[in-house]
Amino acid sequence: xxxxxxxxxxxxxxxxxxxxxxxxxxxxRDRRLRWPVPAGLEGEVRGQTVLAVDRRGKYLLLRTASxxxxxxxxxxxxxxxVGAADPPATHDHLDLVVEGGTALRLTDPRRFGCLLWTRxxxxxxxxxxxxxPEPFDAAFSGEYLFRLSRGRRCAVKAFLMDGHVVTGVGxxxxxxxxxLAGIHPARAAGRVxxxxxxxxxxxxxxxxxxxxxxxxxxLQDFVGADGRPGHFSRQLRVYxxxxxPCGVCGHLLRRRVIAQRxxxxxxxxQR
DNA sequence: CCCGATTCCTGTAGGC
DNA sequence: TGCCTACAGGAATCGG
Numbered sequence: 333x334x335x336x337x338x339x340x341x342x343x344x345x346x347x348x349x350x351x352x353x354x355x356x357x358x359x360x361r362d363r364r365l366r367w368p369v370p371a372g373l374e375g376e377v378r379g380q381t382v383l384a385v386d387r388r389g390k391y392l393l394l395r396t397a398s399x400x401x402x403x404x405x406x407x408x409x410x411x412x413x414v415g416a417a418d419p420p421a422t423h424d425h426l427d428l429v430v431e432g433g434t435a436l437r438l439t440d441p442r443r444f445g446c447l448l449w450t451r452x453x454x455x456x457x458x459x460x461x462x463x464x465p466e467p468f469d470a471a472f473s474g475e476y477l478f479r480l481s482r483g484r485r486c487a488v489k490a491f492l493m494d495g496h497v498v499t500g501v502g503x504x505x506x507x508x509x510x511x512l513a514g515i516h517p518a519r520a521a522g523r524v525x526x527x528x529x530x531x532x533x534x535x536x537x538x539x540x541x542x543x544x545x546x547x548x549x550x551l552q553d554f555v556g557a558d559g560r561p562g563h564f565s566r567q568l569r570v571y572x573x574x575x576x577p578c579g580v581c582g583h584l585l586r587r588r589v590i591a592q593r594x595x596x597x598x599x600x601x602q603r
Numbered sequence: 604c605c606c607g608a609t610t611c612c613t614g615t616a617g618g619c
Numbered sequence: 620t621g622c623c624t625a626c627a628g629g630a631a632t633c634g635g
Contacts, residue, residue, distance in 0.1 A: 334629085404630090406629060406630085444629060459630095503628060593628080594626090
């Protein structure tokens with residue numbers, strides 16, 4: 333379930349171990365990720381220095397002078413910093429070994445993650461170029477959501493989870509944000525009023541901000557984190573709480589599949 | 604263009 | 620105890 337807060341937490345955790353370090357080698361044990369790890373990537377990155385570890389949406393960008401590694405955790409991916417000699421376990425598909433005897437290790441049981449390479453500006457890479465604004469960017473606003481949504485008949489929850497609308501909001505935080513904003517997840521995106529989109533944009537930032545802070549404390553040893561809600565779930569207001577009372581009005585929370593995804597909401601607070 | 608359905612994969616939980 | 624099925628979730632892609 334890595335959504336923006338988890339990826340940002342991962343970025344903060346791994347950056348100090350990678351930035352300024354030379355890549356000694358890339359070991360690929362299984363190339364069969366969402367897209368095959370490019371043939372010859374090992375040779376491309378060997379000897380390069382990691383200049384910066386950036387994030388765009390749910391993508392991590394490991395920049396070097398000759399190109400950028402584009403890393404996505406998919407649904408079940410997680411990263412750990414390990415000793416380069418530590419024996420890999422099942423599903424440990426990649427090791428990026430840097431100087432100093434440490435390695436960045438990707439574990440991804442479902443293999444929906446990816447590791448790609450681009451020589452040019454990663455912002456122009458097809459997977460990155462079409463992404464919507466970052467939730468904490470000024471371009472992401474109620475007015476932006478309102479304008480983009482006019483005429484759209486898909487559920488507002490599906491609209492919010494579309495990475496081309498805004499990046500980083502996955503299934504969990506979409507439900508949480510819509511609850512805070514008081515918007516019913518099944519409502520057509522084009523039928524949500526401007527003022528309510530203002531509340532939604534604010535709610536997204538509130539929810540993601542809280543989660544990033546929680547990630548900093550509960551997942552400070554995130555390198556061992558497995559990506560499941562874990563401690564996070566404690567502070568979720570509606571996600572996975574079907575049948576429990578709403579914290580605001582006491583009405584029982586509901587679960588409903590909307591656009592092929594589980595949505596959790598309060599039928600009284602959200603219209 | 605827009606949208607719903609499908610697809611990739613495997614660990615886990617629940618039913619029998 | 621163990622087998623079987625349903626389900627979870629990110630996001631590209633396909634089909635209408």
